[in-house]
Amino acid sequence: MNFHLKVWRQKDTNAPGTLEEYEAENIPAGASFLEMLDIVNAGLTRKNIEPIQFDSDCREGICGTCSLTINGIPHGKGRGTTCQLYMRKFQDGETITIEPFRADAFPVQRDLVTNRSAFDRVIQAGGYISERTGSAPDANSVPISKVIADQAMDAAACIGCGACAAACPNGSAMLFVSAKVTHLGLLPQGKPEKNRRVLSMVRQMDEEGFGNCSNYYACEAVCPAGVPAAFIGRMNREFTAASVKEMLGMSV
Amino acid sequence: MITSPSASARTGPCPGWLWLNSSIGKKTVVAVTGIALVAFVIGHLLGNFTIFLGPDAINAYGAKLQSLGPLLWVIRLALLGILVAHIYFTMKLWQENNAARPQKYLASNPVGTTVFARTMRLSGLIVLAFVIFHLAHFTVRVVDTSYATMHTMLDGHEVHDVYKMVVTGFSSGPVVFIYIIGLFLLTFHLSHGLSSLFQTFGITNRRIRQNYETAGRVLAWALYVGYISIPVSIYFFGLGKGVLQ
Known part of the structure; x- marks a missing residue:
């Protein structure tokens, strides 16, 4: 599957951030949202671009470390954490906007990583x-x-x-x-x-x-x-x- | 151990002040003042219904209210105080809420909320404008100054002809339009407000929430139907046409 990503990039807490556009290509439908980002990051690293920073830990839906606001919904559509969101839930070729969790009490540390x-x-x-x-x-x-x-x-x-x-x-x-x-x-x-x-x-x-x-x-x-x-x-x-x-x- | 000084050793701001300045305290003030205002809205509607009993009924009702004298002013000032507190605490909450979410999502996707909830402040402010118009219209009578000179005889006394004033007022298309819109926004406001206060007081659980949300909406719409029945009866169905001749 292929996706068009708009990802929030921000250097540090005080720097202004912007949405950058990336292509996610050849993503298996069975990949989780975080695995999709891993694949995109591997591609970015090969091109010498700083990979997208995001939080994750257990990747089995129990620790609460992963975040991401996907198309305006924290953890994306459907019940469950971002790590339990699979790419088959999206349309092929869909544009996906990824922003950090937004709250004044959760300052963005870098890209999609927030300090909770x-x-x-x-x-x-x-x-x-x-x-x-x-x-x-x-x-x-x-x-x-x-x-x-x-x-x-x-x-x-x-x-x-x-x-x-x-x-x-x-x-x-x-x-x-x-x-x-x-x-x-x-x-x-x-x-x-x-x-x-x-x-x-x-x-x-x-x-x-x-x-x-x-x-x-x-x-x-x-x-x-x-x-x-x-x-x-x-x-x-x-x-x-x-x-x-x-x-x-x-x-x- | 969760620190909490014993009652005698407590220093700093008094607990009442702490409660009033907490997020839950402010919300509770908005809910309590909201209940008082809804109680007024219900009582006001019941009084208004005397118009359907004929000119003498509503004129007697109006004369009775006026005869309360100082007590009427106590009630008016109390209502004003309640309204001011309702708006002041809402604005304070609004200010804090804006500060708590300075950066909005670029891909906004409101989930779980209703349009009634999201427009509370806007609907409330429009209702405030409507209330000011309504007071200017029928209480201070500056929209049409001829209202002030309408008098009639009731049981041998000269009283203000409320019936004729209301019928004259609602014979104007633009005025009826303002009332229908203003009251609609009040209904919008109460659709969320009436159910919201149960949550704020904590009279809730997963089972009963649907019930009080429905009940709140039904009451809000019942008030709407009740209130607009008067301008609609006058403007569209010719209630009280006789007094205008």
Whole structure:
């Protein structure tokens, strides 16, 4: 298959970037999007052109390292990460525009590589449990209802790729933060700190310069892990409840 | 450990201020003021419906509101304050949102969103312009100054002839057009706003979202039909034609 690529090239964070055009020729239909870029890069290297820089790691859809906004959609069309997007999903001869994830909190480092450390700092603000709970408890020794376990699991599916913030017209990271808050806040190990966790993580999120949620639900539409936007509602409720407790002078 | 100073050792800005300045706090203010404004819109429509009960009903309703005196001004100022807060916090959110996404995608492809959601600020500002026109038209009566001199007798008292004013007002094609468009944008605004507030308050889960989104849209369109029924009845179906002779 052949494709006409328009790729964002940018030398470093402060340099202005532009869309450069490249031809991707003789691409197997079974190649993943990243493998297609690998092939293009091999060609560029042969021609002594600096290859296109992009993020990738596990290439099996679980690590959340790959990014890319393909034709305006983070991770491209369809559910899943860019590494799980195959070229057979595109038309032969199609023009494909590839841009980095866009959000002020995700500065472009080079070409399609963005610095998503803002998410790490949000996690550092409270996306964990403080007390060591020992080794895995005996199954069923801590009863958790199936409903709660399923919900926590759906939230825990978040791989922290940043597609939600990249898709959001407001550059908001609410889906990511709400997934972490929900996942930890629902389970017995995370519950004792749920108030301070939501306060701390939301404040860090604001500080990082992520935008505010306008309930567009673009995040949910692109999330490769299928995290539902209902978790954002849940976080809104928990944040306000925790804030009220704090206003009343209660220990949170 | 997730740091959180105990209540007694807490320093820095007060928790209320922190909440108000957080992204969720600002959104909540917009939602709460939005509910108050929708409550007003519903009450206003119910009052308007007295026009279908004849001149005496709406004139008595108008006279009753005027007789509230100072209380009427308290309500008006409260509504103004709510409106100002609604717009102020929206503009603040808008400013932050623009700063959070300075570089737009060259290949833009909005997914998941609705046209109602994407045009909230625009529809809101047009509705604001419409509200100002509406106040100038029927409350301050500067669009057609003859409205102010329309009086009638009701139970032995001279009262403002609201019925004649409304019928005269909606006998003009351009005015009816402005109302139909202005109210349509209000409906547009509420189509997203009414469902959005459930999400902002967190009264949501995957199961009920579709329900409140539908309910919000139905209420928004019901309000539209209710409101335009008055200009449409007057302009197209000749309601109250008799008073103009």
